[in-house]
Amino acid sequence: MKDTKQVSKAVIKRLPRYRRYVRELKKKKIDRISSNELSGIMGYTASQIRQDLNNFGGFGQQGYGYNIESLDKELSNILGLKMKYTMVIMGAGNLGQAIANYTSQRENFSLISMFDINPRLIGIKLNEIPVRDYDEVTEFVKENNIDIGVICTGKRNAQQVADRLIEGGIKGIWNFAPIDLNLPEDMLVENVHLSDSLHSLTYHISKKFMDDEE
Amino acid sequence: MKDTKQVSKAVIKRLPRYRRYVRELKKKKIDRISSNELSGIMGYTASQIRQDLNNFGGFGQQGYGYNIESLDKELSNILGLKMKYTMVIMGAGNLGQAIANYTSQRENFSLISMFDINPRLIGIKLNEIPVRDYDEVTEFVKENNIDIGVICTGKRNAQQVADRLIEGGIKGIWNFAPIDLNLPEDMLVENVHLSDSLHSLTYHISKKFMDDEE
Known part of the structure; x- marks a missing residue:
């Protein structure tokens, strides 16, 4: 069994929760969000959020924040939800x-x-x-x-x-x-x-x- | 609403899990356990376990560990499980x-x-x-x-x-x-x-x- 990146169990546990929140934002037609705003909603610190998502290539951009659409896609892919x-x-x-x-x-x-x-x-x-x-x-x-x-x-x-x-x-x-x-x-x-x-x-x-x- | 001690949400989230493990040990007739042993079973670090349980008065004793029976009782009390x-x-x-x-x-x-x-x-x-x-x-x-x-x-x-x-x-x-x-x-x-x-x-x-x- 291979393991490309070593991501901590705790981070993996949090990913489904990130995806849930991101999809709620998507439903509300929100395009992008900063780690600070996401922190306000989810109750994690902004720095934890940046750290967590950095584990997977860091799809945020400084001064712009995260694009909801691509964050949803990335999280879904990571969680194995591109397959059935x-x-x-x-x-x-x-x-x-x-x-x-x-x-x-x-x-x-x-x-x-x-x-x-x-x-x-x-x-x-x-x-x-x-x-x-x-x-x-x-x-x-x-x-x-x-x-x-x-x-x-x-x-x-x-x-x-x-x-x-x-x-x-x-x-x-x-x-x-x-x-x-x-x-x-x-x-x-x-x-x-x-x-x-x-x-x-x-x-x-x-x-x-x-x-x-x- | 009063709040005697300010315990972090994350700690509270972990308490039911502590109780579950402690009750499993009790079922296996185990009397006491060190934070190191508990760490081995639960996957938290020993220092985290000591810190977590210290929030509630620290019922461990150095060199002896935790008494399973009283840990179970304490955790049940803390979790509000002495009432119906x-x-x-x-x-x-x-x-x-x-x-x-x-x-x-x-x-x-x-x-x-x-x-x-x-x-x-x-x-x-x-x-x-x-x-x-x-x-x-x-x-x-x-x-x-x-x-x-x-x-x-x-x-x-x-x-x-x-x-x-x-x-x-x-x-x-x-x-x-x-x-x-x-x-x-x-x-x-x-x-x-x-x-x-x-x-x-x-x-x-x-x-x-x-x-x-x-």
Whole structure:
């Protein structure tokens, strides 16, 4: 595996956020923005913004700022969003269907199949996406060269499901199950920890509303 | 609004993650851990860990490290998790039901009602949680002193639903709708941006698998 530039994990984590803000600005028909203005909106310092974006060739110009259109294009390219990814969702329950619904609205992702263990779901289609048996996923991923496996199962099945995806040659896992999966070291995985944002919220609520009571 | 200590936003964002790791260690029957060991697991530097936790009174002891049990207790307290929060979910579709399912498994949250616009859902119960009409939410939040409103509606209804929650006196909003809500400045909100983690994943997949093709 080669790595042309060594960009820190923290920077990479911030890039999707940059892209979101840039696309909001684009929607508002804004052409360009300075790192200072971007700082005001995003809450990072202007110098951090310049540093972050410099990692990728620095598409800003001094005294002009960043061109929104080209910044959007660059960020999308960097984030791998000039191509399309095939996807399967493991678990066709509420969460799986919510994610199916979510990805169906994004042009970069093509949901090929869902998988479940429940005999009442296997064989049917949900919003035109067929639901197949967990047992078939390894073969399916192999044959269809699936890029991303989304784990929307409960805690209990998540590890087994991950193992099967990997056996099939999946490229990356988007994990919603609330466990730390045991994966080969070079496996690409993104864990969505809902509790992290919920607990940030309880932190702020308890600070604002409940400190007085103590 | 008072604020006893001024702790940076970035630190607060990291606390739920500390708590998650600490609880994993607890499950593994580990009693104590040094900042160096914690650094090895979490990927933050040991000095950052010490700095972060120092913000809250520094419950580590030199040469001994952190006591897992008390670190868990302290972090839970700081995050406001010694109390219980009442909650309503706006939108009883797949996402709303998935979140209902998720929170039902956490002891700190008590889901009181769901709300929807769909006449086929209004009046029924989903997993014993009643579904009410969007129109009733302001009164309901007021009368039942609801702490947290979770927005699981589509983009289109999210702003209106947020306005109604706020009118009812909601303390915090957990927003899953993919828009930036227009909120009073002192309103507490946590936005869950699914795209951020998905795009981190595409970044890594495209770097690892697709650079060669260019």
